[in-house]
Amino acid sequence: MIVYKIGGNIINNPATLHEALDFIAEGLTPSLLVHGGGRRADQVLSELGHAPRMIDGRRITDQTTLEIVTMVFAGSINKEIVAQLQSRGNNAIGLSGADGNAVLARKRPVGKVDYGYAGDVLAVNGALLDGLLRLGLRPVLCPITHDRRGQLLNTNADTIANEVAKALAAVGHEVSLQYCFELPGVLRDINDPASVITLLNPDSYANYREKGVISAGMIPKLDNAFAAINAGVREVVIGNLAALREGAGTRIRQH
Amino acid sequence: MIVYKIGGNIINNPATLHEALDFIAEGLTPSLLVHGGGRRADQVLSELGHAPRMIDGRRITDQTTLEIVTMVFAGSINKEIVAQLQSRGNNAIGLSGADGNAVLARKRPVGKVDYGYAGDVLAVNGALLDGLLRLGLRPVLCPITHDRRGQLLNTNADTIANEVAKALAAVGHEVSLQYCFELPGVLRDINDPASVITLLNPDSYANYREKGVISAGMIPKLDNAFAAINAGVREVVIGNLAALREGAGTRIRQH
Numbered sequence: 211m212i213v214y215k216i217g218g219n220i221i222n223n224p225a226t227l228h229e230a231l232d233f234i235a236e237g238l239t240p241s242l243l244v245h246g247g248g249r250r251a252d253q254v255l256s257e258l259g260h261a262p263r264m265i266d267g268r269r270i271t272d273q274t275t276l277e278i279v280t281m282v283f284a285g286s287i288n289k290e291i292v293a294q295l296q297s298r299g300n301n302a303i304g305l306s307g308a309d310g311n312a313v314l315a316r317k318r319p320v321g322k323v324d325y326g327y328a329g330d331v332l333a334v335n336g337a338l339l340d341g342l343l344r345l346g347l348r349p350v351l352c353p354i355t356h357d358r359r360g361q362l363l364n365t366n367a368d369t370i371a372n373e374v375a376k377a378l379a380a381v382g383h384e385v386s387l388q389y390c391f392e393l394p395g396v397l398r399d400i401n402d403p404a405s406v407i408t409l410l411n412p413d414s415y416a417n418y419r420e421k422g423v424i425s426a427g428m429i430p431k432l433d434n435a436f437a438a439i440n441a442g443v444r445e446v447v448i449g450n451l452a453a454l455r456e457g458a459g460t461r462i463r464q465h
Numbered sequence: 466m467i468v469y470k471i472g473g474n475i476i477n478n479p480a481t482l483h484e485a486l487d488f489i490a491e492g493l494t495p496s497l498l499v500h501g502g503g504r505r506a507d508q509v510l511s512e513l514g515h516a517p518r519m520i521d522g523r524r525i526t527d528q529t530t531l532e533i534v535t536m537v538f539a540g541s542i543n544k545e546i547v548a549q550l551q552s553r554g555n556n557a558i559g560l561s562g563a564d565g566n567a568v569l570a571r572k573r574p575v576g577k578v579d580y581g582y583a584g585d586v587l588a589v590n591g592a593l594l595d596g597l598l599r600l601g602l603r604p605v606l607c608p609i610t611h612d613r614r615g616q617l618l619n620t621n622a623d624t625i626a627n628e629v630a631k632a633l634a635a636v637g638h639e640v641s642l643q644y645c646f647e648l649p650g651v652l653r654d655i656n657d658p659a660s661v662i663t664l665l666n667p668d669s670y671a672n673y674r675e676k677g678v679i680s681a682g683m684i685p686k687l688d689n690a691f692a693a694i695n696a697g698v699r700e701v702v703i704g705n706l707a708a709l710r711e712g713a714g715t716r717i718r719q720h
Binding site for chain 1: 509512535536537539544545547548549551552556558559560561563564565566596597602609615616617
């Protein structure tokens with residue numbers, strides 16, 4: 211089965227979102243979709259007079275921000291995606307991490323930075339997701355989790371996709387995790403979109419890193435991808451929509 | 466099993482909402498919860514500079530209103546209820562009508578009034594709700610539906626509760642439909658809260674109506690309740706939280 215992750219570059223543009231949903235809906239393999247938040251949360255935050263606050267690219271989630279991102283991620287974006295997949299004949303079901311206890315998290319401990327109501331994933335409910343897939347449903351997860359004590363939390367969508375893929379592998383699925391982002395893949399030369407590295411395994415990754423070929427921004431993403439592979443996910447694919455559609459992009463595998 | 470409907474009088478007050486969720490979470494009978502919107506949608510509409518528009522107590526749902534009520538009903542209120550039920554050990558799962566095609570509707574035809582994106586229920590997916598209940602989940606439905614052509618629609622929560630109860634009866638459940646509203650039950654004398662009619666069947670209802678005992682505002686609610694009974698729902702109970710908790714209120718039954 212396939213776990214897709216789509217982020218802001220897809221969600222911010224209605225035409226691109228429709229293209230991505232066309233592609234995902236056409237697939238015959240059972241699949242699950244994790245979506246990020248995109249710029250819509252920042253728009254609504256600003257309209258409600260509550261300017262978004264970020265530190266090092268991470269959102270500071272105070273009480274009001276949490277209420278607003280919950281509305282936007284779990285209400286607006288999630289339901290729009292579900293309704294669009296339904297119109298394409300896919301029996302999509304939207305979930306936050308609180309729904310069916312799909313993704314349990316804990317509030318990030320306050321260190322140098324207080325991220326507020328940011329959630330670090332503790333456990334993904336593989337049995338629930340498996341049960342929904344067996345009912346013929348296609349889960350669509352938004353990046354809101356909970357702590358099972360009544361508190362909702364704002365969580366990184368890439369992390370959720372990674373943990374979901376691992377949890378589904380752990381209950382016996384053969385999982386391909388596909389990250390749809392803005393580039394055609396991991397590049398040898400950040401200025402040359404034709405320089406996609408088509409395959410990475412632990413050896414070639416170590417090799418590229420040693421030579422300083424891979425950009426610093428990609429390293430956390432790739433470390434997470436290898437962690438997923440080591441936890442039983444069959445492959446991770448990274449690319450833009452066109453690349454994923456053609457079966458191109460960068461494939462990360464054990465061998 | 467029990468289908469609960471809670472409305473604005475519960476949702477507008479955090480303390481009352483917690484009390485209601487305590488009561489619902491304690492129940493050992495499998496149950497399903499339908500919630501309305503309450504005043505929060507009007508608050509967010511006003512904060513976003515989009516004044517709520519109502520005609521005869523019904524909301525006029527233009528495009529912006531639809532986007533906002535979807536955020537509030539499916540995002541804010543639904544996820545708060547789900548997280549609170551999860552904290553009480555209930556495996557709640559939030560649904561709009563688009564999720565799993567739970568509630569299919571069509572845009573209300575334009576007559577004397579154009580209600581905009583208001584949805585009239587066409588079908589409730591009893592097989593889906595039954596499948597979720599069999600997974601040990603407690604569905605929590607918000608009053609947003611879809612037309613399966615990608616359009617979300619704003620739908621009356623009382624109607625959803627009624628149609629959900631009928632659909633569950635149709636797939637073999639013995640259903641008690643419990644409406645939690647502001648009065649202790651259907652009253653003989655609207656000014657006397659002690660004048661609750663404890664039991665209504667088709668004969669006694671016809672009798673009370675003939676004598677003009679039942680207030681005009683209750684008649685559509687009761688007509689819907691009898692429609693549910695005629696469609697196989699075992700009983701409908703109408704009362705406030707205290708009444709439902711004590712097994713009091715007004716019971717509507719075939720005999």
